[in-house]
Amino acid sequence: MAVEWWRDAVIYQIYPRSFADSTGDGYGDLPGIVERLPYLRQLGVDAVWLSPFYLSPMADAGYDVADYLTVDPLFGDLADAQRLIERAHELDLRVIVDLVPNHTSDEHKWFRQALVSEPGSVERARYHFVDGRGEGGELPPNNWKSIFGGPAWTRIDDADGTGDRTQWYLHLFDVKQPDLNWDNEEVRQHFDDVLRFWLDLGVDGFRVDVAHSLVKADGLPDWDEEQAMLDGLVGPMWDQDGVHDVYRRWRKILDEYDGDRSLVAEAWVADPERLALYLRPDEMHTAFNFEFLDCRWDAAEYREIIASTMAADEAVGAPTTWVLNNHDVLRSVSRFGLTDPGSSHEGLGSEDEQPDNEAGLRRARAAALMMLGLPGSAYVYQGEELGLPEHTTLPDELRQDPTWFRSGFTRVGRDGCRIPMAWEAAEPALGFSPNGARWLPQPDAYAELAVDQQVGEDGSTWELYRSALALRKELALGRGTLEWVDVADDVVAFDNGPVRVLTNVLGSPVALPEGCEVLLSSTPIDDGMLPTDASVWLRTS
Numbered sequence: 198m199a200v201e202w203w204r205d206a207v208i209y210q211i212y213p214r215s216f217a218d219s220t221g222d223g224y225g226d227l228p229g230i231v232e233r234l235p236y237l238r239q240l241g242v243d244a245v246w247l248s249p250f251y252l253s254p255m256a257d258a259g260y261d262v263a264d265y266l267t268v269d270p271l272f273g274d275l276a277d278a279q280r281l282i283e284r285a286h287e288l289d290l291r292v293i294v295d296l297v298p299n300h301t302s303d304e305h306k307w308f309r310q311a312l313v314s315e316p317g318s319v320e321r322a323r324y325h326f327v328d329g330r331g332e333g334g335e336l337p338p339n340n341w342k343s344i345f346g347g348p349a350w351t352r353i354d355d356a357d358g359t360g361d362r363t364q365w366y367l368h369l370f371d372v373k374q375p376d377l378n379w380d381n382e383e384v385r386q387h388f389d390d391v392l393r394f395w396l397d398l399g400v401d402g403f404r405v406d407v408a409h410s411l412v413k414a415d416g417l418p419d420w421d422e423e424q425a426m427l428d429g430l431v432g433p434m435w436d437q438d439g440v441h442d443v444y445r446r447w448r449k450i451l452d453e454y455d456g457d458r459s460l461v462a463e464a465w466v467a468d469p470e471r472l473a474l475y476l477r478p479d480e481m482h483t484a485f486n487f488e489f490l491d492c493r494w495d496a497a498e499y500r501e502i503i504a505s506t507m508a509a510d511e512a513v514g515a516p517t518t519w520v521l522n523n524h525d526v527l528r529s530v531s532r533f534g535l536t537d538p539g540s541s542h543e544g545l546g547s548e549d550e551q552p553d554n555e556a557g558l559r560r561a562r563a564a565a566l567m568m569l570g571l572p573g574s575a576y577v578y579q580g581e582e583l584g585l586p587e588h589t590t591l592p593d594e595l596r597q598d599p600t601w602f603r604s605g606f607t608r609v610g611r612d613g614c615r616i617p618m619a620w621e622a623a624e625p626a627l628g629f630s631p632n633g634a635r636w637l638p639q640p641d642a643y644a645e646l647a648v649d650q651q652v653g654e655d656g657s658t659w660e661l662y663r664s665a666l667a668l669r670k671e672l673a674l675g676r677g678t679l680e681w682v683d684v685a686d687d688v689v690a691f692d693n694g695p696v697r698v699l700t701n702v703l704g705s706p707v708a709l710p711e712g713c714e715v716l717l718s719s720t721p722i723d724d725g726m727l728p729t730d731a732s733v734w735l736r737t738s
């Protein structure tokens with residue numbers, strides 16, 4: 198039997214508003230993506246994952262969905278989505294779309310209906326509407342906080358001014374992202390329909406947003422500990438056992454379709470064993486390995502995380518995924534360029550430590566070769582293949598991430614990793630749009646990293662990714678098995694089939710074994726020594 202594609206696929210994340218703008222309004226769109234799909238074929242990835250492009254007031258860049266079955270006019274229309282899927286398939290690229298089931302937009306028709314309905318009504322039952330505490334209900338129902346800052350509850354007349362002040366609604370994220378009530382059968386049924394709609398249109402799978410938060414603990418009890426989502430913490434709002442019923446139900450739907458459709462979980466949970474529960478044979482297929490993304494630049498830590506995540510996944514028969522970047526975290530070049538490399542994934546502003554992007558790029562390239570040498574599936578976030586750094590000096594007045602506003606301007610948020618792509622160095626907006634329009638400006642450093650500066654250039658980061666992807670495919674590394682090799686404390690070393698992968702993490706130079714062939718390296722190797730902060734792929738047999 199052919200191996201299911203999602204077991205070893207390299208999946209490229211497209212952030213639609215920042216990929217390619219075909220209209221000149223400064224926002225990327227679906228036709229822009231279609232035009233650039235051959236670029237992804239050339240790079241050699243197997244699939245794309247698109248962040249949300251559904252109808253949305255864009256309070257959280259589209260993760261606030263007003264209608265799951267409609268494309269937002271900013272990005273195009275449904276025919277564009279269909280064309281994108283067809284064109285991708287012609288190019289032998291699979292398509293994964295984002296599904297945002299934890300919350301809708303407050304502009305979703307359900308929420309609007311709920312606001313003008315009575316407490317206890319079926320309209321309110323689709324969300325978490327709860328009476329306030331205190332004599333006049335003037336205190337929120339519990340002490341939960343929003344991930345973006347401030348309380349996780351809003352008293353309803355704040356939203357619509359009806360004067361009915363008895364109830365509050367829950368929003369783990371922005372005030373414009375009310376949480377759905379997943380104990381409600383109508384909610385479950387609606388998402389069955391949403392899945393079917395996109396599956397019928399031909400998508401190959403879904404990335405499930407905040408997959409660990411749909412079900413909340415009974416009674417919504419207070420929680421005094423930290424609850425920052427991207428740190429994989431516990432609490433009554435995260436990782437409740439009841440959530441697995443939802444994924445069993447979805448798995449049955451996907452299994453009705455041909456072509457190995459798949460589900461990937463975005464779940465920041467406490468440990469690899471909890472994550473693997475989402476990957477049991479009758480649930481999801483894969484999950485983002487955020488332990489790997491969050492690993493400090495430290496060889497022992499990498500060894501530990503690679504081993505423990507693979508062991509947990511193997512126990513349920515699932516492949517492990519590898520990821521260094523996405524639209525929520527500091528880009529790896531800048532993360533690895535911090536004084537304590539990899540210590541934080543929070544966005545940076547002008548007042549923060551400015552990373553050493555040269556050192557960071559060296560490490561990010563080494564990390565990429567380590568990642569792409571591992572068995573399993575891997576993710577590449579747009580611009581990662583160019584070695585783009587974070588925009589760390591974005592003017593505050595341009596920021597759009599709700600984190601910035603809801604944190605009272607104390608956390609700069611994620612705009613710096615969402616900057617428009619750099620295609621052609623000499624074109625306006627670096628080729629992102631036809632007329633130079635762009636929703637956020639690219640930093641100066643992006644010009645020399647643009648695609649047209651790197652394709653075909655020996656030693657460029659783009660060529661490193663392209664070569665690694667080609668070799669990975671040729672040697673079936675994604676389907677291989679890992680065997681640890683003992684080289685030195687500071688070296689992550691393993692064999693995957695015929696390839697030995699070595700990554701020197703902050704160590705002194707190490708001699709390569711005699712008689713082996715260097716297939717690929719993240720920095721030039723000329724004296725038979727692997728320098729610090731570098732990776733190499735060797736052929737050992």
Ligand code: GLC
Binds near residue numbers: 260407
């Ligand atoms: C996920 C998304 C993030 C979004 C949040 C709320 O973490 O990746 O961008 O803000 O969910 O939907």
